Amino acid sequence: MKYRIILFLILGLDASILIFQTTQISISPSEASLLYGDASFLQQLVKLSLKIFGQNDFALRFVMILLHLLSAWLLYVISAKYLALERNRLWLVAVFVLLPGVVSAALVVSHAGLIIFGLFLYVYVSQKLNDYYVNMLLFLYALLDAGFVYLFVGLAIFYLFQKNKILFLYNLFLAGLSVYIYGLNISGVPSGHFLDTIGVYSAIFTPVIFIYIFYTLYRGYLNDENDKIWYIASTALLFSLLLSFRQRVELELFAPYLILALPLAAKTFAHSYRVRLTNFRKRYRAIFVLAFVFLIFNTLIVMFNKELYLLLDNPKKHFAYKMHIAKKLATKLKAMNISCVKTSQDMQKRLKFYFIDKCDENVLQELQPHSSIRSDVTIRYKNKILYKANVTKINNK
Template identity: 55%
Template sequence: MSIRYILFFILGLDAFVLVFQTNELSISYNEALLLSGDFSFLQLFINSSIMLFGQNDFALRLPMIILHLFSALLLFKISKNYIKIERNRIWLLLIFILLPGVISSAIIVNSAGLILFGLLLFVYLYENYSIKYSYVLLLFYMFIDGSFVVLFMALALFSLYKKEKTFFLFNLILLLTSLSIYGIDTHGAPKGYFLDSIGIYAAIFSPIIFIYLFYTLYRRYLTKDFDILWFIATTALILSLLLSFRQRVAIEHFAPYVILALPLIAQTFEHSYRVRLNIFRKKYRWAFGVSLIFLLINSSVVFFNKYLYHIIEDPKKHFSYKMHVAKELAEELKKRDIYCVKSDTKMAKRLEFYGVTNCYNYLIQENPLDSIHPNNVTISYKNVIVYSANVTKININ
């Protein structure tokens, strides 16, 4: 079968699974804030989709899925410069779309998916087209999102290493301008979160792949094998870990940069495999197989996360709880002809997306999960109650 057909089959299957997942999630408080908060490019993108397809979960998450699919295609094209064997590029694509962090960025509305697409687009244009396109794109990025400041820093270091004075000065200006516009987050008292950051990276990549990623970047440092992907990924990783010694770091702003190291990982693994005789390749096949199995397990946990409620005593400790309940709660309220309730600030913002506004006609108060009352509204997943609340009509005289 042609590689092109395999490529589009994988992307088609990926899109189908992600679209199916949109029905499994509710809008989170942060996503609801993004839709009605300060203007941003991402807000414009999402609201345009909602205007076209209506106010529903599919319209909310479709832009992120589209960005994800284009990101996967760009990664496949970029990998051509790093991986000689075409079928190995397919394996790299599979690993990319199975990474838990990539899956999350494909369905959760935040800047991670946008940044990842922007980074891959820049690298693709930089490596295949005139440098003038890179200047225009970088200038555009400065106004899109403050998280691109890490890219400007990495490119300034890269151009300094390559002794490209014009590109260095351009990125230095973008770096300083971006810092002046968006500022630097130094929120909170100094406190170490280094191990927390390492744990989040391991969850995003899966532990084995993250360890090999770290090994690849360090090995290239020792051999002085530097390129643009190495500078971008290494700068983001080191910066995030250094900042984590002082404060809690929003890893979702740095992880897209580190993901750019995937072609380097594949290139290092392919080279190490090919230079060895067949008799010594067995351990590499085992390592790849074990990594793929763990990756499938991790991605399955993301896709089938609702089954975890069977083993978690407190549903609120579930990693996706903040993206559950609201849609089902709105549906239950509408069945009772209730389209306006008074609830806590976060839930009120989420319910508003599903057509249940905030007022004082009814009061909804969350109860312990084992409470029994005729007016209770309960939400269950896989036969496990995860939310219970009492709905009371308020008589206003």
């Protein structure tokens, strides 16, 4: 019982931090494009949330936070197969909620959070229910989101080695169905983004954890200790690395598959630690402490990211700059009794979320933050200028 209480305390604290963060950020260009662009299952979920809670930042991100919390709970449940001790499962959940990529998926409206939840749900259902329900869930995935195509490919390879022709062909069919519905972004000429891909993976997981996940998958290959999770995670990693030689890879579609490998990595680490004498466990404790230091440091950066503006000459170099301006800009425009403007396409979509419509009557022109030109709108953080713009009233009469 005490472990369940600790689990809910972890999730409660995590939810509180995420909800607080929703008050500190505004809608980004990518989120606005998802919300007002082509129809998708995720878009419909977000619109349902906005309909229930009203058009505000909490409602925008409620679905992602909920999927994140459910994913953490599912990870705790499914990891029982890999970790016998409940306290180790709690440590695994703590690592999960602190991962930079997971925090980003919980706050930013993107397909990554949906895929993470979908993968954990698949593993949970495959552990608890028979193949009929599992296959129905997979068919539903093929219809809902393009990001699940690598799940079908990984499962097809798994069942190929298991010599299960029916499930091999079924998952191959689902992969083809997903590609037929959503397409597959494989294009361009060789441009060499391999090192960039490794760098982004390291940022998503922190270097220590990414290296250990890679080591776990490689060790599984050498020792032939390969279950479904290994095949799914390894297939996605291999595809992403191969594609990176040709094009810039959308890692929000691949990183969730490596997150799925966390129970395998935790099992490997716990086993390696347990079989060693006390005097030889220091190196593993050091690795664990170092990983947590990285995770906590990254979490603090996310929580207090606005302080970084004070260290940057150009505020646009801030990693979260595109999530900081629109809401305050809309507030200032409303204070000026301006309810509509004409501006850049990205900002136009973002302002639309805060009830600033498009019109030809007022033209909003952004200025450089260090420009000496007098501005009508200035947004600051602790006296550091982040954004400047002029509003010109157009008389069409």
